[in-house]
Amino acid sequence: MDQIISSLQQFWQFTGFANFAWQNLAMIAIGITFITVAILKEWEPLLLVPIGFGMIVGNIPMFPGMQIGIYENGSVLNILYQGVRQGWYPPLIFLGIGAMTDFSALISQPRLILIGAAAQMGIFGAYLLALAFGFAPNEAGAIGIIGGADGPTAIFLSSKLAPDLMGAIAVSAYSYMALVPVIQRPIMLLLTNKKERLIRMPAPRQVSQKEKTIFPIVGFLTTAFIVPSGLPLLGMLFFGNLLKESGVTRRLAETARGPLVDVVTTLIGLTVGASTQADKFLTGRSLLIFGLGLLSFVIATTCGVLFVKLINLFLKEGRKINPLIGNAGVSAVPDSARVSEVVGREFDPSNHLLMHAMGPNVAGVIGSAVAAGILLGFLG
């Protein structure tokens, strides 16, 4: 009988209840909130469901040393987490993004590419703020990249510059990407007047297949020669796009944008979520990172809209750009372009801005990868 009681007591030590801490409950609650929001509101469900469930997985209280935790060498979760830690997953996701992105909107109106550059000011604005709040330059760079509104880029850079902050940075980046419509709309309305919101832009020209095929090669050579440190992201992005546009590698393109990106998204979401163990995540620094992440989105959107207003001063009537597409320089594809469309149609239901906004939107993807390369070069 004593042996049975002793065994039960021993078993109790291994249960989650015996190792429970309130921080675990807090993180599990956040995970459930993510899943709820993803299912009920359909905010970035492909990301928030795996991240939310990963948070629950990572915060089940357990007896340490059982080789099952994400931070325990050799455990299954730890092996899967290496894709995040070593930066394998983000370039693979970029391959998929390249294979699913149509750059026609950018090719037809190349002048819109500069909006994608202006919106990257959010990254460097957040970098300055993070330094002011006492973060080290490498940590500040990793936090700043949240403003690029690109989850894979944020994970890639933070895994290189500040691996300890990666969980908070990744969750912050993906959360704010899901909240793009909520964050951007008031800023866009605040910075534009009714006349500007009604600007109609000329229809983009038809882009030939030849142009689409040349684009990834020219784009890659240009950006990679300027910022070689962005090679993993830029190389995969443009390679994926070449697979799509070359017309002779349809099977590869379909795999890249379909099963491959699905598998990697599932793994990256789950492991990033699981990496947010309460003892490593629930800190004052994480809260600060969330605050700075929000500010970086605000700065990026503001700079994008104001930049369009600035260049409109130099453009002739009929060539002016609707400043409501300025927010799309933030590279949350295609969410921020959708916000431009929705806000534009609120004021003129027949003024469709989606195709115009896709130009700066995809330029933002290139811009944030370039910015990540620069930060890696300076701080890595």
Add this chain to the structure above:
Amino acid sequence: MNRITKRILFPLTLLILGGIQAMGQNVIDLKITEVMADPDSLSLVDDYGQRHGWVEVTNTSYGTVNMGGCYFTDDKSNLKKSIISKNDLAAQIGKRQVVVFHGSGDNTQGTFYLNFKIRKGSTIYLVSNDGRTIVDSIAVPTTLPAGKSLSKYANDNKKMNFVLDPTPSSPTPGSMNGDANAETNAQKMARTDPHGFILALTSISVVFCALAILWFLFWVLFERPAKKKKEAQAAALLPKKTTAKPGTVTPEVAAAIGMALDLDTSGEVYAAIATALHLYLSESVHDTESYTITIKPSEGAWKTHGQTFRRLPSTKKK
């Protein structure tokens, strides 16, 4: 041609790429970074409890380098004096790894033993596995004191540019000869740019430049040719300009009339030609079109909202 391409060119390309790969990732990245000729009582002891002169080699690359099959020598006329055993896992030198070879005079003692002794006044050569290419060398001074070594130092552990320090110093076998406490980029940035303005301004300028170059290239490669093509197409649609006044019978018009009359045609055709000529000569037809269609909206019963069959699209306000 296809068969030739597949059978010859493809394997040839693979061979060339393989060759480049083989040269690229290996022994050229190895550097002799320290040497000692005369050990004292405090010097390094080998696996057999003996003290010998030794030579230290550093893999400066970020990849593993296989030293198997490479040679050491102190005699330039005999570059294959002491071979490092092939197919030995120990000869795989990891990234940034430092290894020491003992000059015991018997290389059968292990992977890291040479079959000659390190002598003062000699030069030690590391020879590639082809037996011909000297990868690196170090001259052992005749004045090298006992218990002291001659080292090459790297001021920047990242770049690994080793420079010989001519002053003999205390030996550090098996450890990196460089400033291990050298500042990281982030530390350097914290010191030189504490508020981050320089990095922020530089970075945003680079982002703008990169995307502006992209814009320029797209404009030159895609947008400008497309615009020119469009203009050319529009110009082709316009009628050719003529200096003659409308209604004048130019030689071209006369020739056209003549050709038409020469044809064996019916009375209706003659009548049609005559009508066309009459209209042309009396200037009662347009011969220059504006190519602009203007549709002015007009109010009508069909336009009223009550009579339209479907609602206009509108956004759903929450």
